[in-house]
Amino acid sequence: MTASDNGQARRDRLVHRQYEDLPYPPRDPADERKRLITGSPSHLAEIDHYVFGGRRDLSSPLNVLIAGGGTGDGTIMLAQQLAWESQALGTPAAQVTYLDLSAASMAVAQTRAEARGLDNIRFLQGSLLDVAGLAPGPYDYIDCCGVLHHLEDPAAGLAALMSVLKPDGGMGLMVYGALGRTGVYPVQNALRALSPEGLPPDERVATARTLLASLPESNWLKRNTLVADHITAGDPGLFDLFLHSRDRAYTVPQVAALVEGAGLALTGFVEPVNYDPAIYLTDTDLAAKAQALPWLDRCALAENLGGTIKTHSFYVVPSNRAGGLPPSPDSQTTVPVIRDGNHAELAKGLAGRKRIQVDLNGVKHRFDLPEGAAAVLAQIDGRRSLDAIHKGLGLDWFVFRQRFDRLYAVLHALNILLIRRAG
Numbered sequence: 001m002t003a004s005d006n007g008q009a010r011r012d013r014l015v016h017r018q019y020e021d022l023p024y025p026p027r028d029p030a031d032e033r034k035r036l037i038t039g040s041p042s043h044l045a046e047i048d049h050y051v052f053g054g055r056r057d058l059s060s061p062l063n064v065l066i067a068g069g070g071t072g073d074g075t076i077m078l079a080q081q082l083a084w085e086s087q088a089l090g091t092p093a094a095q096v097t098y099l100d101l102s103a104a105s106m107a108v109a110q111t112r113a114e115a116r117g118l119d120n121i122r123f124l125q126g127s128l129l130d131v132a133g134l135a136p137g138p139y140d141y142i143d144c145c146g147v148l149h150h151l152e153d154p155a156a157g158l159a160a161l162m163s164v165l166k167p168d169g170g171m172g173l174m175v176y177g178a179l180g181r182t183g184v185y186p187v188q189n190a191l192r193a194l195s196p197e198g199l200p201p202d203e204r205v206a207t208a209r210t211l212l213a214s215l216p217e218s219n220w221l222k223r224n225t226l227v228a229d230h231i232t233a234g235d236p237g238l239f240d241l242f243l244h245s246r247d248r249a250y251t252v253p254q255v256a257a258l259v260e261g262a263g264l265a266l267t268g269f270v271e272p273v274n275y276d277p278a279i280y281l282t283d284t285d286l287a288a289k290a291q292a293l294p295w296l297d298r299c300a301l302a303e304n305l306g307g308t309i310k311t312h313s314f315y316v317v318p319s320n321r322a323g324g325l326p327p328s329p330d331s332q333t334t335v336p337v338i339r340d341g342n343h344a345e346l347a348k349g350l351a352g353r354k355r356i357q358v359d360l361n362g363v364k365h366r367f368d369l370p371e372g373a374a375a376v377l378a379q380i381d382g383r384r385s386l387d388a389i390h391k392g393l394g395l396d397w398f399v400f401r402q403r404f405d406r407l408y409a410v411l412h413a414l415n416i417l418l419i420r421r422a423g
């Protein structure tokens with residue numbers, strides 16, 4: 001059967017057309033003056049932790065590919081973080097290659113880069129399936145966020161990316177989560193019946209808005225208050241959510257199968273706390289049973305219990321080098337890093353607190369903090385090692401380690417505290 005026989009060529013055309021008509025996510029380049037959008041995957045501190053185990057060679061410039069870069073969120077974040085790093089350290093500038101099918105999306109990303117004065121990005125229009133011919137790299141790091149699930153064959157997309165990855169590199173990926181998107185696919189199906197794909201986009205958006213306003217209370221989308229892109233991201237958000245001509249969603253075991261099939265291994269989901277069943281299990285026997293499971297089974301259990309994971313963001317490396325990843329704070333040379341560099345602010349917020357309360361997808365969770373948490377946090381500047389911090393605090397090493405390990409368990413799970421190695 002040829003591509004056009006089974007409708008693939010038509011879906012390819014529709015996907016391309018959607019992102020030309022409605023670049024997603026919608027971004028105004030003028031906002032670059034006000035803020036840098038950061039997120040996961042591909043925050044530099046996360047890459048250092050989950051891909052390089054805290055041992056990235058800072059003197060050697062990273063070669064990065066952003067596959068399906070859209071309107072530029074991942075590209076701008078990482079290119080900016082790398083530019084700041086090379087300015088601060090006086091090291092050679094890292095290079096970021098942006099690749100996307102959509103010329104309209106690429107124009108937004110380019111204007112954002114210009115607004116920031118970033119000159120470390122190469123912009124290319126094309127399909128990631130053709131990356132080996134268009135921009136063969138090889139790359140130390142590849143970002144592919146929210147793209148694989150829109151391909152006819154996501155495994156072929158991942159294989160194309162794998163073919164341009166250095167053996168000692170890694171990737172940050174995001175695909176939709178099946179449970180957190182409960183209710184999305186029945187609405188997509190209903191809209192295919194009520195507003196066929198060939199109609200003009202604005203007419204389809206209008207039909208979708210009419211339908212959404214009249215859904216019965218029993219509809220699963222009405223019950224899933226976590227899905228909100230159609231409310232927060234305008235017409236592009238609504239189209240991407242309900243009128244896309246091709247998307248699929250993954251459970252944790254399906255993510256693992258996709259990754260393993262490409263010869264890759266998972267090094268972590270972000271934020272880890274959402275993949276920890278312990279946050280849902282108050283019964284001690286059940287909690288102990290969950291704790292005894294292998295890591296991926298625990299992640300799958302948490303997904304099934306919480307039901308809130310709308311997207312899976314995760315890091316992968318070639319499977320032969322997954323040992324020791326993610327790193328743990330197991331030696332005096334470990335350098336704890338606050339992901340967003342705001343250690344003073346965090347220390348102030350935690351001063352005198354025995355626990356913190358965090359809202360995770362609408363559910364409140366409490367985490368116990370060790371004694372002296374704020375004092376330890378105040379010392380974490382991304383340069384001092386655990387050895388230097390414990391000496392600075394005047395604490396016995398074993399007392400310090402107990403406190404630090406508890407603090408690390410809580411703040412790593414919340415994606416606040418990561419690791420680098422000294423030297």
Ligand SMILES: C[S@@+](CC[C@H](N)C(=O)[O-])C[C@H]1O[C@@H](n2cnc3c(N)ncnc32)[C@H](O)[C@@H]1O
Nearest residue numbers: 019068069070073100101102127128145146147
């Ligand atoms: C949902 S957007 C995500 C954009 C961006 N990665 C982000 O997270 O903000 C999906 C993007 O993937 C692009 N895309 C879809 N299929 C592609 C392909 N085969 N090769 C390259 N880009 C593709 C679309 O044009 C669109 O810009």
